[in-house]
Amino acid sequence: MSTHGKRAVRQRLRAATTAAAAMALLAAPLCITTSASAAEAHVDNPFAGATQYVNPTYAAAVESAATRAGDATLAAKMRTVAKQPTAVWMDRISAITGNADGNGLKFHLDNAVAQKGAGPIVFNLVIYDLPGRDCFALASNGELPATDAGLARYKTEYIDAIAALLADPKYQDLRIVATIEPDSLPNLVTNISEPACQQSAPYYRAGVKYALDKLHAIPNVYNYIDIGHSGWLGWDSNAGPSATLFAEVAKSTTAGFASVDGFVSDVANTTPLVEPYLPDSSISVGGTPIRSSSFYEWNFDFDETDFTAHMHRLLVAAGFPSSIGMLIDTSRNGWGGPNRPTAASTSTNHNTYVNESKVDKRVHRGAWCNPLGAGIGELPQATPSGYTASHLDAFVWIKPPGESDGASSEIENDQGKRFDRMCDPTFVSPKLSNQLTGATPGAPLAGQWFEAQFKTLVANAYPVIPGGTTPTDTTAPSVPAGLTAGTTTTTSVPLSWTASTDNSGGSGVAGY
């Protein structure tokens, strides 16, 4: 966050301290002891030196999948996934108090407090209920219409209710990191010709401004605005206008640029962190620039490290302080498994070269729904090294791996979600240059547990997910010479020996 932001926080803290001092004068001297539990000041990178909240409900779903994995190695990897921090999504008003799909926000905040050790802990929260949500697709359409009435409900029943909980002093020691409204502002940059997006546009702007204002007013909340991904906003003709739009919305808030701590890319998408065999997007093959390939369509940003560096540069040029940090959702952008290339192609045709070299195995970068073959990416980690220009605060898991992006056929529901053919593996989509979607078949509604996809995500993880100790030798243990065995089971044997007075053997170290 900005030095401007730090000043604002200091001012807020100072105001609070002055008020507390005034209270102390009026009340009994014992009140002064409350200052011992003063909240920590807003920091630049909330992830630095912090652990992150592990959602017990998600962990239980993963543990349950592990018991059904039918493969000891896969099950062990799943159990590593169960220990990872994932974000908690407030995807409708009822998610705040809890509904059939999960526990409410208070449950998670209380658990985060219980998980906190001596150091700081980050609680990843997703704000996702704008009026007219998901205006360019159908799978995650929401409950609130793009109308004044929808916006009024968004403010009072959704944002105000969340902010009231977060502001509870019980939670002042959590670093709450809010991912603000995935896909919303990016849709206004590239999809404004769509009538639904035109209708939503004023409500997206007003809703995001309101969320930023309310959440920034709580000193331990950190706002990160969603910026799509490299295959969406990477082109200069999209990236430039995006930076301008984000700056406009930030400037419309009470605290201005200081209400934004950073930006988050690749939320719920599968665009790779790095294309290791296409490190330079400006080269030509066979005399043709590889970025003109049908996969990259002249986009310079082949991966998320390119894109975050690009966006950081443009955002700072648009007025954001250089201290803003970037997050990348690496929950599903791994692309490992048997189809991962191991070297750059030797083809002299630029399209073949790109297709054989890229680790992203989708047919088109616009294929966003449950892409078959994707794997889990980097495990969550703070301040990842090696990407200086990207200004990364952390790799995070915003989309919990194993939760669907959308149903592959019509499924009735009361959440406003609809059937998007991008989730149908039999559909040839005009949005994908008339190619099949590549979606995983048999998908449930967006947000629901999708075990078949989860298995592939774990199996195709890159880097490979460590799986703890997997027993490979299943023969019962034998008894070393000189020892006496007790009752032998399939996995253990108790051993005993009789002490001897003979000290002639041994190394001499303990031979007395």
Ligand code: BGC
């Ligand atoms: C869905 C949400 C869900 C989220 C996380 C979105 O695509 O629309 O309902 O909470 O994914 O899985």
